[in-house]
Each structure stands twice: as structure tokens, then as C-alpha cells.
Amino acid sequence: MLDQDLLNRLLMRALRHGGDFADVFCERRRSYAFRLQDGKIHEGSSAITQGVGIRVVLGESAGYAYSDDLSIDALMRAADAASLVARTLPSGDEMTIALKDVDVPRLYDEERQSHAPASQYVALLSRADVTARKYDPRITSVNAQITDELQDVWIASSDGRFVHDHRPMVTLGVQAVATSNRERGSGYVGDGGRTSIVFYETSTPETLASDAARIATTNLEAIPAPAGEMEMVVGSGGGGVLLHEAVGHGLESDFNRRGTSLYSGRVGERVASELVTIYDDGDIPDARGSVAVDDEGVPGQHKVLVENGVLRGYMQDTLNARLMGAQPTGSGRRQSFRFLPQPRMCNTYMPDGTSSVDEIIASTKRGLYAKSFAGGQVEISKGDFVFMVAEGYLIEDGKVTRPVKNATIVGNGPDVMTKVTAVGNDSRLSRGHYTCGKGGQHVPVGVGMPTVKIASVTVGGTQND
Amino acid sequence: MTEREAMEIAGEAVTAAKQAGASEAEATLSQARRFHVEARDKTISKLEQSTGATLHVRLFLDGRRVTVSTSDLTRESVQRALNAAVEQARxxxxxxxxxxxxxxxxxxxxxxxxDSAIAQRDDALKVDDVLALEKMIRDADARVVNSSGSHYNDASSVNALANSSGFSAAYTATRASLSSAPVAQHDGVKRTGHYGTAGRFLRDLESASEVSRVAARRAVELFGARKPETARLPVIFERDVAAAVLDDLFSAVNAGNVAIGNSWLAGRLGERIGSDLVTIVDDGTLPEKLGSSPFDGEGVATRRTPVFERGTLRSFLFDTYYARKLGEQSTGNSNGGGIGPNNLYLEPGTQTLDELIAATPRGVIVLDTIGFATEHATGNYSRGARGFMIENGELSYPIDEFTVAGNFADMLAAMDAVANDLRFDSAVVSPSFRIAEMTISGS
Known part of the structure; x- marks a missing residue:
């Protein structure tokens, strides 16, 4: 987007008052989307997000400025604004930077430069609509949307690295609402990844729509969730939301460097049941949370966060790794050029254990079977979390019985992780399109898990017995 | 950028959209200059300042609707995007x-x-504010040993809208905020408190000492919290949490959700749903407030809309499209892409929060919630929560790791007290209120 000579000048300008490190993040993102409502294509949309963010790091301080005006004057002004964080220092030595292209691992199986013909997106939405409506006459409303995005980033760093990454992303989501008398139930199912709409030949709109319709009609018949403490079986795939909230955020290096996380300074300590192993992988081909390189130009990689219950390491961005004497782990991510990078998760999951799903269910006397989740949230310093069940059932005497609606699970991350009593042998990355919010920035992530049993959680329903 | 310049860019985009083949077009240009400083202890940890603009164009081709949004304002790029949009509309x-x-x-x-005082404020004063906050939270309580940061943010923006019917207008606005997140430690447990203040005028912000006092109190007040027993109890939602409840309720009065059946209030206009205390108003015309503007995202004049009056559902909140769909008038709530609140608030009562607590023999006060599980189609509400148990009209002991749950229809009907502590620090705001009975789920 900008030539290397200009990038060089911007880096030197940004560091003219000094600083340990500077980078220039250039982004051009094009998205293309359609929305279906009332059985018709309701709206089309497109968006271009283009600009440059310039950062100067000095110790634990970061100066930042962005510009969507790509004129040299505007970019130089941004470099000046970013440099102000180091203003109090005496002027440093004149430095020279020689930018060198760094190869990026090939992680996304395509190099396309534009979206497909419009009719192909519309056809996918229509197939979803028809399937959901046919599923059950009580389905009264279907909404669906599809988005195809291509993001190019170019990152030039004062250590001489120049990196370009070309990142595709498709998402398709279907919401079905079922109505019967005055009862309503809704179901939402989506899927996507860093690929093209060819993806939906495998994860078909028919499957997504019939699953959304099934959840909506199931919720129509669901009884209110119980309230109080009980056993919980977390379903494979989407159950990974539990790892993301209960453990993952607490292992991001900014909280740990600052000492605000309950996991600060605890590498090597036992933090979970020995059945618990947690990875965060940035390098799974085509996965939604993957990055060939992160937004600081560091390759996405496999990270062991927790191994057999022992805390092994944090997710590091460049700034915090430098201050903690660690290596960056390809975890520096940002929502767009308008934001400073933060240490973030990629695809967080638990590998296979040894129990079968049948064994896990059969061993549960009275509990909640949380098959999929609508999202969650955590408070970092103490580790309290919630997550919301999208599809849940009661387990009574070892059998899955009635569907329940409106279940929220509340707990404390480290506490819950010591209560993991069985890990299934059916680990998989979840279908879905999860987005993680932190400090006002949203980035795509993935989650995964085998079926897992937790001895006791608090279920926040309304039925008190 | 001046208002005139912004209106020109929007006007040019409308012309370009017509040339590309649109039968009608509307363009919004928003430009903002933003400043953010974060301090931790004695260090400035983040210093950000930027200027950015986004052009948002809606094109109509004989009832076919497409939108284009771009931060690349070069003429050729905008024209290319508009031409592609006309293709997409087919x-x-x-x-x-x-x-x-x-x-x-x-x-x-x-x-x-x-507020010119915000637009012209010296950066050094903003930096002083956050450094002072960091010191004050530590001075406020010995258990405050760390912080997730103290922040000052401000922005000056120009917003212009032009359309092919000949409307063209613009306004400028400012906003500023000051907040802090102290981390306290006690008996090996860490807790974070959050408190902030925001407004369109610098003089409306609470002082750094007030912000630090409340933030530090929030960081320490829940030490020793236990999990409450599962029970049905009266629940007081403290002001900031009450505002989040109202934000949830907004989704149910959003006419877009009503039209697609994704609202528990669909088909219930004119029905009495809440108690006498439930009077909820959306008003985009309150001077100096954060949710105010002279026109909405499609150039419709803002106004005052009673949403609930003494418990009766009076109106949904509409943009032009959903107003036509449901046979109503726009309420000036378009936010460009969908429907958004202006200043949406619950009418305050007359008693203080302390009086409300004193009038609650046994119950729970919720000071913070996490999660976002409201099923708008059914109105089922459930949140992770922290707060205090109330016994004999007094805060008795802190509680956490529980959920508070109910159904919105039952909650509004059971609202039996509203405090007088409304403040307009956001577009959606509420005084503290009490719900006569909800499910507290703990041990």
C-alpha cells in the first residue's frame, strides 16, 4: 500500500525523539455482504477500511496515531503524534533502518483478490431460508446473512522486518424464530473461516439452517432452566467458550505483566485438574482464529497454555514479551489500523481425553448438558465468569431428558478448572463464528473442546426446586 | 474539517451515486479527532491521537437497497465503490x-x-488528570495496589448528511470521559473496580477525586464475598447496572426486531405491561446530552418519544423503513444502518438510593453484572452478578458468583421503587430501581 522508502521515513520520523521500537501497520480491508429477511434479499452492503497506524514503544509506554488519509503530510503528522510519547527523552542518535521482506507461512489456501459473483452469495442465503421454513411449520421468521472479507496488512517494524499478509474470511449465519401460541423460541447457527464461500459446500446452508430451526423449535418446548448448583456436561466443540472465558483471557500477557490477572507469576504452578490441557493455536489452516502472521508480523503458532493441569505460558505480544523477557507468540492482534495491538487468543481448545461421551452422560446423576453456547464473559482479576447456553438439556439419572432454556452458567475460572472430572475423546474445533471483545476491540477467534464433565457449577435459571 | 466541507463531500457522494445509476441516494460523512491517554501509576502507558473520517452511502435502485461504507475518500475509490454497489443491487x-x-x-x-473547552484543551492537562487519578485511587485505600489503568478520552466530530431529495445539514459535537479501574488485593484475592464519568461538556464531568473515590470503593467493597443461597428475593439494580437493563429493553422496542418477530413486545402496543413506575422516554432533543443530535442517521428530525407511560407500551422506536412496514411514523431513531437509541431513560423517582435500600427489609443489591444473555424473542433475562445482601434495610454482606434471572415482562410489572439518581453519562441511562422478586441462583 505504501512503498518501502516511505515506510522507512515514517519509522525514522516516529523514532526521532527516541523509543525502543516502532512499527507502521497498513491495512486495506474489503467486505461484501448480503442480508436476507422475510424470505427476500433485504439488503446488500460493502465496506472499505483503509488506513495506517503508527506506533512508538518506549518501555511500557506506547504512542499511537492513525490516519486514513494516505497523503505524505497526513502520515508524517501521524508519525509526529506517535512520537510524542517519547518527547521527554533527549533526542536519540540518528538511526537507519533497512527493511527486509520476511516470508509469511502459507496458511489460507487461496490468493483470490475479489469476491465471487453476487448471485452465489444470494443463492446460499435462499437455500438457508427455504430449509429453515420447511423444517417445521412453527418457524415464523428466518434471517440470514453472509459476509466475505479480504484483509491485506503490511507491517514495517524498526527492527527491519517488512511483512505482508492476505487474509480471507467468510461467515454465514442463520437465525430462526419459532412461534406457537404466545411462546417463542429462537435458534442461531453460523459458520465460517479464513477461506472462500467454497467452504459452504461442506458446511452447507441446509445443515446450518436446519440446526437453527431445530434449536428454535426445541426451545419452544423447553422448560425454564433450573437454578442452583449441579453437575454439568459441556458439549464438544462450542464448549470451548468455557476455556476461552474461564482460563484463556487470564493468560494474556498484558494482564500478567501488569499483575492484574489471578494467573500472574504462576507459570509452572498447578492451576487445574490434571485432566486439563489447553492449547491456543494460531496456525490451524483456514480456521477463523488463525493468523499466518499476527498484526505485529510475528507468525501464528501452537502454544501450550496449560498441560496436565500445570500452567505453561502466556500469550505474548511484542511489547509485553519484551518487558517480561519472553518471546512473542504471534498473539499481537488488533481490530483494525485504528487500534494498538493487544495480546489475544487465536483458536483455543482442549485436546482429546480418554472418556467416551456415553460414559460421561451415564455417570451424571442430576445435571445440565450444555451442548452449545451463545457467548460468555470473564472478570480478569478474580476470574469470575459467565457463559450463556444456546442449547441445553437436563440430565436425570444418567440420561439426557428435557430441553431447558435461558440457562446462564456462573463460576470462578480456576475453581471450575479444578472440578473437571472427565474429558471425552471427541475433541473438535467448534462450528460457528466467534468474535472476542477486549478493551473495545473485536477480533475473530476459534474455540474447541471434547465433551467435558464438571463436578459442580451454578446454573442461573429461574426454576428453584 | 468544517461543517461546510463535510456537507460538500457528502453532497458529492450523492451526485456520484446518482451518476452510477441510483434512483435515490443518501450520504453521511463523519469525521472525528480523537485523543486518549492511559496512565498506570506514574507512567503514561498509552498516548493516542488521530483524525479519521468515514463516508457511508445508501443507494436505492427502485426499492433495491445497498449500502457502502468507506474510509478511503479519494474520488476514484468512492466512485468505484458506488459503481460496484449498483451492480450488487441487482x-x-x-x-x-x-x-x-x-x-x-x-x-x-x-x-x-x-464544547470549545474540550476542543481546545491542552493535552498536558489531560495527562495531568490521569496521573492524578492514579495517585488518588492508591491514596483512597491501602488495598489498592495496582490498576488496569486510568483513562481520559475526548473527541470532536463533524457529522454531515446529504440526500438526493435536497436535504443537506451538519452538526459538530464533542465528548469527553474520565475513568479508572483500580485493582485491590486482600487475602490473596484481586478485585477490580470500575468507575467513570462522561459528557459533551468538560464542566459536566465529575471530578477526578469523585471518580477515584467511587472506583476505589468498588475495588474493595466486595472482599469477603460469598455465594448466596438460591432464592427468590427483591432485587435493586444500582444505576449503572440499571442502565444495562434498559439497554436490553431497547432491543425489544427496536422496531426492526419487532418487525421480524425477534421481540417479546411484538403485537403488544397499548398493553399495560409494567407497573405505574415504568415511564421510559427516548428523547434526542435534550440540550448538551450524549444521545442528542438535531437529526438522525437518515435526516429525520429527532424528537421526544414516550415508549412506556405508567406501565403502558406506547411506542416502538422507528426508522423510516420499519415505520412504513408497521404503519407508523419514524421516531428519528435511525442510526444509519439500523435503529438506535437517542437519550433513552427511565423517569427517576424521588427517593435516594440509600432510602431505597433502607426501605428493603430483605433483598439483594446488584452492583455489577457480567454476560449478555437476553433472549429478545422471549424476554428471558439472566446475568452473572455481584453485590450485597440486604437485611433489615442495610447492606449486610457482599455476595458474588451468583446469577439474577427473570422474564422482562414480569420484571417490569414488578418494578416497585425507582430512585432519584439518574445521570446522563451515556445514551441509555437509568436511575437505580427495585424489582419486587427475581430468582437469585447461587449455592
Whole structure:
């Protein structure tokens, strides 16, 4: 987007008052989307997000400025604004930077430069609509949307690295609402990844729509969730939301460097049941949370966060790794050029254990079977979390019985992780399109898990017995 | 950028959209200059300042609707995007209701949205503010040993809208905020408190000492919290949490959700749903408030809309499209892409929060919630929560790791007390209120 000579000048300008490190993040993102409502294509949309963010790091301080005006004057002004964080220092030595292209691992199986013909997106939405409506006459409303995005980033760093990454992303989501008398139930199912709409030949709109319709009609018949403490079986795939909230955020290096996380300074300590192993992988081909390189130009990689219950390491961005004497782990991510990078998760999951799903269910006397989740949230310093069940059932005497609606699970991350009593042998990355919010920035992530049993959680329903 | 310059860019985009083949077009240009400083202890940890603009264009081709949004304002790029949008529109179903508003205008009163004291404020003073906050939170309580940061943010923006019916208007606005997140430690447990203040005028911000006092109190007050027993109890939602409840309720009065059946209030206009205390108003014309503006995202003048009056559902909140769809008038709630609140608030009562607590023999006060599980189609509400148990009209002991749950229809009907502590620090705000009975789920 900008030539290397200009990038060089911007880096030197940004560091003219000094600083340990500077980078220039250039982004051009094009998205293309359609929305279906009332059985018709309701709206089309497109968006271009283009600009440059310039950062100067000095110790634990970061100066930042962005510009969507790509004129040299505007970019130089941004470099000046970013440099102000180091203003109090005496002027440093004149430095020279020689930018060198760094190869990026090939992680996304395509190099396309534009979206497909419009009719192909519309056809996918229509197939979803028809399937959901046919599923059950009580389905009264279907909404669906599809988005195809291509993001190019170019990152030039004062250590001489120049990196370009070309990142595709498709998402398709279907919401079905079922109505019967005055009862309503809704179901939402989506899927996507860093690929093209060819993806939906495998994860078909028919499957997504019939699953959304099934959840909506199931919720129509669901009884209110119980309230109080009980056993919980977390379903494979989407159950990974539990790892993301209960453990993952607490292992991001900014909280740990600052000492605000309950996991600060605890590498090597036992933090979970020995059945618990947690990875965060940035390098799974085509996965939604993957990055060939992160937004600081560091390759996405496999990270062991927790191994057999022992805390092994944090997710590091460049700034915090430098201050903690660690290596960056390809975890520096940002929502767009308008934001400073933060240490973030990629695809967080638990590998296979040894129990079968049948064994896990059969061993549960009275509990909640949380098959999929609508999202969650955590408070970092103490580790309290919630997550919301999208599809849940009661387990009574070892059998899955009635569907329940409106279940929220509340707990404390480290506490819950010591209560993991069985890990299934059916680990998989979840279908879905999860987005993680932190400090006002949203980035795509993935989650995964085998079926897992937790001895006791608090279920926040309304039925008190 | 001046208002005139912004209106010119928007006007050029409308012309370009027409040339590309749109039968009607509307363009919004928003430019903002933003400043953010974060301090931790004695260090400035983040210093950000930037200027950015986004152009948002809606094109209508005989009822086929497409939108384009871009931060690349070069003429060639905008024209290319608009030409592509016209292509894209061919796949959109024609909808006779999808046109520009019949009447565009601006609210004529003086809304006073721009504070030159913010626009011209010396950066050094902003930095001083956050460094002072960091010191004050530590001075406030010995258990405050760390912080997730103290922040000052401000922004000056220009917003212009032009459309092919000949409407063209703009306004400038400012906003500033000051907040802190102290981390306290006690008996090996860490807790974070959050508190902040925001407004369109610098003089409306609470002082750094007030912000630090409340933030530090929030960080320490829940030490020793235990999990409450599962029970049905009266629940007081403290002001900031009450505002989040109202934000949830907004989704149910959003006419877009009502039209697609994704609202528990669909089909219930005119019904009495809440108690006498439930009077909820959306008003975009309150001077100096954060949710105010002279016109909405499609150039319809903002106004005052009673949503609930003494418990009765009076109106949903509409943009032009969904107003036509449901046979109503726009309430000036378009936010460009969908429907958004202006200043949405619950009418305050007369008693203080302390009086409300004193009038609660046994119950729970919720000071913070996490999660976002409201099923708008059914109105089922459930949140992770922290707060205090109330016994004999007094805060008795802190509680956490529980959920508070109920159904919105039952909650509104059971609202039996509203405090007088409303403050307009956001677009959606509420005084503290009490719900006569909800499910507390703990041990």
C-alpha cells in the first residue's frame, strides 16, 4: 500500500525523539455482504477500511496515531503524534533502518483478490431460508446473512522486518424464530473461516439452517432452566467458550505483566485438574482464529497454555514479551489500523481425553448438558465468569431428558478448572463464528473442546426446586 | 474539517451515486479527532491521537437497497465503490418501502453539543488528570495496589448528511470521559473496580477525586464475598447496572426486531405491561446530552418519544423503513444502518438510593453484572452478578458468583421503587430501581 522508502521515513520520523521500537501497520480491508429477511434479499452492503497506524514503544509506554488519509503530510503528522510519547527523552542518535521482506507461512489456501459473483452469495442465503421454513411449520421468521472479507496488512517494524499478509474470511449465519401460541423460541447457527464461500459446500446452508430451526423449535418446548448448583456436561466443540472465558483471557500477557490477572507469576504452578490441557493455536489452516502472521508480523503458532493441569505460558505480544523477557507468540492482534495491538487468543481448545461421551452422560446423576453456547464473559482479576447456553438439556439419572432454556452458567475460572472430572475423546474445533471483545476491540477467534464433565457449577435459571 | 466541507463531500457522494445509476441516494460523512491517554501509576502507558473520517452511502435502485461504507475518500475509490454497489443491487429484492424519508429536517432548538473547552484543551492537562487519578485511587485505600489503568478520552466530530431529495445539514459535537479501574488485593484475592464519568461538556464531568473515590470503593467493597443461597428475593439494580437493563429493553422496542418477530413486545402496543413506575422516554432533543443530535442517521428530525407511560407500551422506536412496514411514523431513531437509541431513560423517582435500600427489609443489591444473555424473542433475562445482601434495610454482606434471572415482562410489572439518581453519562441511562422478586441462583 505504501512503498518501502516511505515506510522507512515514517519509522525514522516516529523514532526521532527516541523509543525502543516502532512499527507502521497498513491495512486495506474489503467486505461484501448480503442480508436476507422475510424470505427476500433485504439488503446488500460493502465496506472499505483503509488506513495506517503508527506506533512508538518506549518501555511500557506506547504512542499511537492513525490516519486514513494516505497523503505524505497526513502520515508524517501521524508519525509526529506517535512520537510524542517519547518527547521527554533527549533526542536519540540518528538511526537507519533497512527493511527486509520476511516470508509469511502459507496458511489460507487461496490468493483470490475479489469476491465471487453476487448471485452465489444470494443463492446460499435462499437455500438457508427455504430449509429453515420447511423444517417445521412453527418457524415464523428466518434471517440470514453472509459476509466475505479480504484483509491485506503490511507491517514495517524498526527492527527491519517488512511483512505482508492476505487474509480471507467468510461467515454465514442463520437465525430462526419459532412461534406457537404466545411462546417463542429462537435458534442461531453460523459458520465460517479464513477461506472462500467454497467452504459452504461442506458446511452447507441446509445443515446450518436446519440446526437453527431445530434449536428454535426445541426451545419452544423447553422448560425454564433450573437454578442452583449441579453437575454439568459441556458439549464438544462450542464448549470451548468455557476455556476461552474461564482460563484463556487470564493468560494474556498484558494482564500478567501488569499483575492484574489471578494467573500472574504462576507459570509452572498447578492451576487445574490434571485432566486439563489447553492449547491456543494460531496456525490451524483456514480456521477463523488463525493468523499466518499476527498484526505485529510475528507468525501464528501452537502454544501450550496449560498441560496436565500445570500452567505453561502466556500469550505474548511484542511489547509485553519484551518487558517480561519472553518471546512473542504471534498473539499481537488488533481490530483494525485504528487500534494498538493487544495480546489475544487465536483458536483455543482442549485436546482429546480418554472418556467416551456415553460414559460421561451415564455417570451424571442430576445435571445440565450444555451442548452449545451463545457467548460468555470473564472478570480478569478474580476470574469470575459467565457463559450463556444456546442449547441445553437436563440430565436425570444418567440420561439426557428435557430441553431447558435461558440457562446462564456462573463460576470462578480456576475453581471450575479444578472440578473437571472427565474429558471425552471427541475433541473438535467448534462450528460457528466467534468474535472476542477486549478493551473495545473485536477480533475473530476459534474455540474447541471434547465433551467435558464438571463436578459442580451454578446454573442461573429461574426454576428453584 | 468544517461543517461546510463535510456537507460538500457528502453532497458529492450523492451526485456520484446518482451518476452510477441510483434512483435515490443518501450520504453521511463523519469525521472525528480523537485523543486518549492511559496512565498506570506514574507512567503514561498509552498516548493516542488521530483524525479519521468515514463516508457511508445508501443507494436505492427502485426499492433495491445497498449500502457502502468507506474510509478511503479519494474520488476514484468512492466512485468505484458506488459503481460496484449498483451492480450488487441487482441481486437485492425490490421493496417499495425502501426509499428515502418523505420529510427530512433538523430539530430547530439549540442543542449545545459542542464544547470549545474540550476542543481546545491542552493535552498536558489531560495527562495531568490521569496521573492524578492514579495517585488518588492508591491514596483512597491501602488495598489498592495496582490498576488496569486510568483513562481520559475526548473527541470532536463533524457529522454531515446529504440526500438526493435536497436535504443537506451538519452538526459538530464533542465528548469527553474520565475513568479508572483500580485493582485491590486482600487475602490473596484481586478485585477490580470500575468507575467513570462522561459528557459533551468538560464542566459536566465529575471530578477526578469523585471518580477515584467511587472506583476505589468498588475495588474493595466486595472482599469477603460469598455465594448466596438460591432464592427468590427483591432485587435493586444500582444505576449503572440499571442502565444495562434498559439497554436490553431497547432491543425489544427496536422496531426492526419487532418487525421480524425477534421481540417479546411484538403485537403488544397499548398493553399495560409494567407497573405505574415504568415511564421510559427516548428523547434526542435534550440540550448538551450524549444521545442528542438535531437529526438522525437518515435526516429525520429527532424528537421526544414516550415508549412506556405508567406501565403502558406506547411506542416502538422507528426508522423510516420499519415505520412504513408497521404503519407508523419514524421516531428519528435511525442510526444509519439500523435503529438506535437517542437519550433513552427511565423517569427517576424521588427517593435516594440509600432510602431505597433502607426501605428493603430483605433483598439483594446488584452492583455489577457480567454476560449478555437476553433472549429478545422471549424476554428471558439472566446475568452473572455481584453485590450485597440486604437485611433489615442495610447492606449486610457482599455476595458474588451468583446469577439474577427473570422474564422482562414480569420484571417490569414488578418494578416497585425507582430512585432519584439518574445521570446522563451515556445514551441509555437509568436511575437505580427495585424489582419486587427475581430468582437469585447461587449455592
Amino acid at each position: 441481486e437485492v429484492a425490490p421493496d417499495p418501502l425502501a426509499t428515502l424519508p418523505d420529510t427530512c429536517s433538523r430539530f430547530e432548538g439549540d442543542l449545545r453539543l459542542f
